[in-house]
Structures are given as structure tokens and as C-alpha cells.
Amino acid sequence: MTPNAEGNPPGGREPVTEFRPAGGADGPAGASPDHELPAEELPPDLNQAILEAAKQVASILKKHGHAFALAGSVAVYAHGGTGNLQHDADFCIRPEDADAVVATLEEAGLPVFTPPEDWLVKAKCLGQDIDLIFELASRPVTTELLERATELPVDSVHMPVLAPTDLMRALLAAFSEHHCDFGAVLPIARQLRERVDWQAIRGEYGDAPMPAAFLFLLERLEVIAPRGGER
Template sequence: MPPSGPRPLGAGVTARAAGDHRGRNLPPDHTQAILEVTKEVAAVLKGSGCPFALVGSVAVYAYGIPVRLQHDVDFAVRREDAEEVTRLLAERGVEIVEPPEDWLVKGRRRGEDIDLIFALAGRPVTSELLDRSVTLPVDSVHMPVIEPTDLMIGRLAAFSEHHCDFGPLLPVARGLRERVDWNRVREETGDRPMAAAFLYLLELLDVIDGHGDREDGRTDG
């Protein structure tokens, strides 16, 4: 029989380190580090005079939806502003990397990755998209954040047969549902089967209206 009595302090940690499934493969939470880099980059972008908007998981965080920030911070900028923006960031100590993809520039600051994106799911970043952004505080610093409907369209348009994990997007859709024009989401993603499947899932879960016939495309909450 195993010995009775209290377990030694740290026994659980040792077990997890040895391969306990509760402690395996949990990605690190870089939330505060990523937020600090977000604020630094936003300050440079605001000073540049070039339009931009925060996108990706940090934009979701800015809307008050609890997410673990693990990977990077993403900013949408116009392609014609890329050279000026990257020059200013490099002057501030950001390491700039030219990736093989032609739709973004990558940077790195204090160990955290920065993506400057010119196209969201294959769609060019335009002045019109950036003009629709919403100014929100991100860890006490105000900056433009991609508008919720545009955020949702971009996320859905990125789904494909090779990438269709609905799990991370479901709480985002729940959290933003009253701020999203779901009719416009349907119109702009109607030719994408994975997006249609996700929207149908939201209907089954009563997150959104199942008919898409409300005047503004939104739910009652």
C-alpha cells in the first residue's frame, strides 16, 4: 500500500515535469511581454502618421475577451507605408526580418515577434479598412484596433481544409456577437465552405440569428 499522510511539497510539480498530462505541452503565457511590445510598436506607428490597426489575438484581448497571448503581435498597415514603418521601427531597435511571404514584414523586439501585415487572408489592407478601426486602450495605451466585423471576416477567411480549428474562434464570436454585423460577415465569406460551417455552428448554438434577416445582422444578445 502507498504510504499515507501529506504529500511532500513540490510532488505535483515533479509529477508534471515527469510527464503528467496536466502539465504537458502548455504553451507559455507571454501576455505582459507581448503587451509591452505592442505599446512600443504602436507608439512608433502613431508617430509615423501612417494609418494602422491592431489585429490578431491582441486585438481580441483589446475587446475584453480573455485570451492567452502566446505568439506575436499583429498590426495591419498599407503596403505603400511598409518601407517607412519598417525604417522607423528599425531605428527604435526592432530587428526587421524579410520573410519569403510577400504579404507581411516580420520584426522582433525583446524576444517577442511582430508582424506587419499588408493583406488579411489574401485581402489587401486598405485605407477604408483602417478607417473603420476602433480606438481602444491596450494596457492603458490607446490605439486603433480592427473593427469587430472586419476582425471576424478576416478570421473566417483564413480557414481552409488544412486549417479549420473552430475552438479558439468560438469564444471570440460569443464575446463580440453584439458588435458584429453578421449579415456582412455572411456576404463577404459566403463563398468559403469552412466559414459557412462555422456560421452554421453559431446558429445551432444560438450565438447568432439563424436566418440572417435582421435589419443590422445582429442578435438580441
């Protein structure tokens, strides 16, 4: 899951409606069970299971014309990163679209629920966790953010994928004294380093203590050039 640095909504945004699975835990009555597969069709490992869930959710959102972008470790994979995925599939959606997206997923038979965090809603697909994020690094997901996404294939399904610079922005913005796992972000920075606008990252976060420390680490490891240098 892509973390939110503060966990607080920006000023002025109305709280998102509390969503409940329609028709019980398995979704609305009569809906096709898009979140289930027969045992013999289940993917052989967790990484593939997460990919299959991401593909299925993306297909549903595309079919109904929702604006979204794939985020998190599956987005890194789509940009050429390793297939060592994390615990879920993340999608960015705009706050104003949250109700409609939830309704679409429930109609498709996916259970959707509200966690304690107020910057996302969660769903289940093929037994995997799906995070629908409408605040990324304490900022609302915007049309501009989604428009910067690139259409890429995730296995056999094309979908909009968050731009590498935006992925790195979200990861660095989430660093704090309570959440500062450089080890988890370092391999992502290595994998995406040629695709990230590091000058823009420095301009936005380079003076904040934790992001600045991480950027210094990247310089010392020769992942990126020192400030003002070339790589």
C-alpha cells in the first residue's frame, strides 16, 4: 500500500461516505463473482495473484469509464521493476469519483469497505487486497496527476500507470520520524532511476530532513548524481 504521510484530509474536503458491502460479504445478490476463481484457476504464487487482481480491477474500471491510475509496487513492475510485489494492488482515484468507483466494484461483485484511514477505501479481488487511494502523500489525487499516467501493459491488460516521478514523490513524501524505511524504497529508486525527474524531486522535497537523507544516500551509492552534477 502506498502510505499517506499524515493520514489527514486536506482542508475543505468532505469526508467520504462510509461504504459497506452490498448484499453481504459477497457483494450484491445476483452479481457475478468477479472476486472469486475456482481453486484450479488460482495463480500459482502471491505475485501472480496480485497481478491477476490488479488486471481484473483495472478492466472493471476501464469498462465503466472511470479515471484512475495504477500505483504502488504493481506500478513499479509495469515500469520494468522486479516482480517482487508487496501485499496489495493500489489504484489512485479522484476523491469526487470515490462513490461511483465503489458502486461499480460492488455491482461487479467485489466487497468494498472503509478502513480507519480516511484517505482510501479497500476492496477484495481474487482474495487479494485492493487499495483505492484518493489522497497520495497527503494530497488529493487530481486530474493532472492522472493525466501524467502512462498507458502500459500489466501482463496482458493495458492500463494507466502512475508516472515514475509521481511514484517517487509519494514514497519520499511519506517519510517521517515514524515511517522511514529506506530499505524498502531503495530498490525502487534503483529500478526507476533513469525514468525519474530527480531535479523536480529535489526541488520539492530536498529540504525536508528525511527525503534529503534518502537523496544523500542515493548519491553516496551512486544511484543518482550529486546535486548539480550529471549522471
